Amino acid sequence: xxxxxxxxxxxLSPCADIxxxxxxxxxxxxxxxxxxxxxxxxxxxxxxxxxxLKDKVVVPALEIQSVEDVHILGFFEKLEDSLRVSEILExxxxxxxxxxxxxxxxxxxxxSGRFVGYEDKPLGFPTDLELDEVxxxxxxxxxxxxxxxxxxxxxxxxxxxxxxxxPVRIAEVASEEGYELAKKGDFVVITSSDAHTPEDIxxxxxxxxxxxxxxxxxxxxxxxxxxxxxxG
Amino acid sequence: MKLKEVMDELxxxxxxxxxxxxxxxxxxxxLLSEVMGNAKPDTLWVxxxxxxxxxxxxxxxxxRGIILCNGHDYDDQTIxxxxxxxxxxxxxxxxxxxxxxxxYALGLK
Numbered sequence: 001x002x003x004x005x006x007x008x009x010x011x012l013s014p015c016a017d018i019x020x021x022x023x024x025x026x027x028x029x030x031x032x033x034x035x036x037x038x039x040x041x042x043x044x045x046x047x048x049x050x051x052x053l054k055d056k057v058v059v060p061a062l063e064i065q066s067v068e069d070v071h072i073l074g075f076f077e078k079l080e081d082s083l084r085v086s087e088i089l090e091x092x093x094x095x096x097x098x099x100x101x102x103x104x105x106x107x108x109x110x111x112s113g114r115f116v117g118y119e120d121k122p123l124g125f126p127t128d129l130e131l132d133e134v135x136x137x138x139x140x141x142x143x144x145x146x147x148x149x150x151x152x153x154x155x156x157x158x159x160x161x162x163x164x165x166x167p168v169r170i171a172e173v174a175s176e177e178g179y180e181l182a183k184k185g186d187f188v189v190i191t192s193s194d195a196h197t198p199e200d201i202x203x204x205x206x207x208x209x210x211x212x213x214x215x216x217x218x219x220x221x222x223x224x225x226x227x228x229x230x231x232g
Numbered sequence: 233m234k235l236k237e238v239m240d241e242l243x244x245x246x247x248x249x250x251x252x253x254x255x256x257x258x259x260x261x262x263l264l265s266e267v268m269g270n271a272k273p274d275t276l277w278v279x280x281x282x283x284x285x286x287x288x289x290x291x292x293x294x295x296r297g298i299i300l301c302n303g304h305d306y307d308d309q310t311i312x313x314x315x316x317x318x319x320x321x322x323x324x325x326x327x328x329x330x331x332x333x334x335x336y337a338l339g340l341k
Contacts, residue, residue, distance in 0.1 A: 015284070067265055069281075094268055096292060102317070103288050124285060126264055153283065 001228075002208045004218070005029070006036030006059060007073065007148070007172065007192035008201055011115075012045035014104030014124040016196040022052035023113035028201045029056065034208060034218050036061045036075060036192065040123045041089050043082035044108070050079065051111040057213050062086060063148055065126040066134045070159045071148040073172065074138040075222070077215050081141040088137065092127035131156075135166050144219055146170040147187075149194060151178035163187075170222060174204065179231040188225040204230075233339060235297050235320055238276065242324065242334050244299060248311055249320030255296050258340035260332045264289050271295055276340060278328050282306045287313040296320060301328045 008025065009016040016039075029035055037049045038061035050058045060082040064072050076082040097120050098106060104124070108117040129137065138145040145168045149155040152174050156163060163171075163185045171187035173179050174194065182189045195201040209226035210217050221227070236251035238244070259271040260278040264285055271277060273294030279286065282304050290298060297320035300306060306314075306321060314321050324331060 067263065069264065094265065096268075099288075102291070102313075103284070122288075125288075128265055 002033035002057070002210065002213070002218070003031065003205055004034035004036075004208050005032055005193050005195070005202050005205045006034065006061070006075070006190060007063075008035055008037055008195045009063075010037060010039055010045040010049065011105070011107045011109060012039040012042065012119060012123065013196065014040070014098065014100075014106050014122075016104075017198065018105055018107060019198055020196070021109045021113035022049050022111050024198050025049065025201065026052055028198050029053070032202060032205065033057060033213070034059065036073070038062045038073065041065060041093060041125075041127060042086040042119070042123055043076075043079065044086050044119070046079060046082065048109050048111040052113075057215055057218055059215050059218060062089075064089065064129075064134045064138070065154070066131040067126055067128050068131055068159055069126045069154055070131050070156045071154040072131070072134050072138070072156075072168070073146040073148050074143040075146060075219060076141070076143045077219055078142070081143060085137055085141050085143065089127055090121055092129050093121050093123070094125050096122055098122040131160075131164065132166060135168055139167065144170065144223065146172055146190070148172050149174045149178070150182055151175060157181060173229075176231050179229060188222065188227060189229055190222065190227055191229050235276070238335070238338065238340075239322060241338055242299075242326075242331065244322035244324050247306060247321035247323055248315050249297065249318065251320065253296055253320065255340060258332060258335040259295075260328050267295075268293060276335065278331050278335070280304055280328065282310055284309045284313050286310065287317055287319055290319045291317050297322065299324060299331055301326060301331055
């Protein structure tokens with residue numbers, strides 16, 4: 001069995017703390033085996049985390065915002081695929097320059113935690129892609145789409161009221177209430193921290209019923225529902 | 233029309249920001265991309281979105297004030313940002329349709 005927190009933001013997300021760097025996350029994840037590292041609408045900060053966290057299974061991921069402002073996670077086996085999706089998304093974000101001072105820094109880091117650049121695209125905004133298009137984009141690049149925090153703000157149930165008919169089979173929840181709703185919708189249910197600060201990391205986790213420390217086996221474990229949450 | 237007059241007419245709850253500023257237009261929508269693409273400067277925006285991003289949208293478009301409907305509450309971060317950016321925030325128990333109708337009747341277009 002492996003313990004996983006599959007939704008951890010880095011310092012590239014405008015709303016995340018600038019201390020969400022590889023060195024800090026390494027310190028905070030000693031009890032975890034599997035980490036999903038991501039940012040809003042991009043995976044372009046994931047690589048230094050994969051390098052710094054070699055003893056963990058790091059799943060390259062991103063959190064895409066549809067035009068309806070539904071948040072959808074994409075988990076990928078290969079970093080190249082999630083980076084390709086990130087590149088495509090750049091053309092679907094609002095054409096404005098991000099104001100780091102006003103709306104939060106979007107910082108690139110290296111594996112030691114040093115800031116090496118910043119991103120001027122407004123990553124925290126919805127894209128112009130409809131929910132179906134987002135799901136399709138993830139699937140076409142061999143990713144696994146997951147509805148993020150379904151019962152919370154920007155979750156699919158909160159934004160749209162019901163689960164729309166899509167090929168998405170996995171739902172992330174943040175509470176027992178969300179767990180029950182997602183189970184009724186016949187989803188494989190996961191829960192994760194949605195950490196934006198170091199203190200958040202690991203506040204919600206799951207157990208994966210597999211022992212093979214590879215991204216591939218983690219993803220197949222998710223797809224086959226070999227997941228234990230605090231609620232079942 | 234001054235925000236103060238709008239507030240009094242609609243019995244809005246004032247959350248933060250100046251009341252002595254003019255608004256000419258109204259815009260009702262919850263999709264940020266739509267608002268960004270269509271709202272004019274000097275607009276009073278009617279929505280149920282309360283996330284901090286609404287302040288970014290207001291700043292970019294020149295929206296002066298926001299009315300949050302249906303009894304929703306603003307995130308603390310949103311209020312903080314609104315104060316920094318000089319965006320006036322209101323809230324109300326009424327829904328977006330009712331609020332929009334009243335604004336239209338007051339002469340906002």
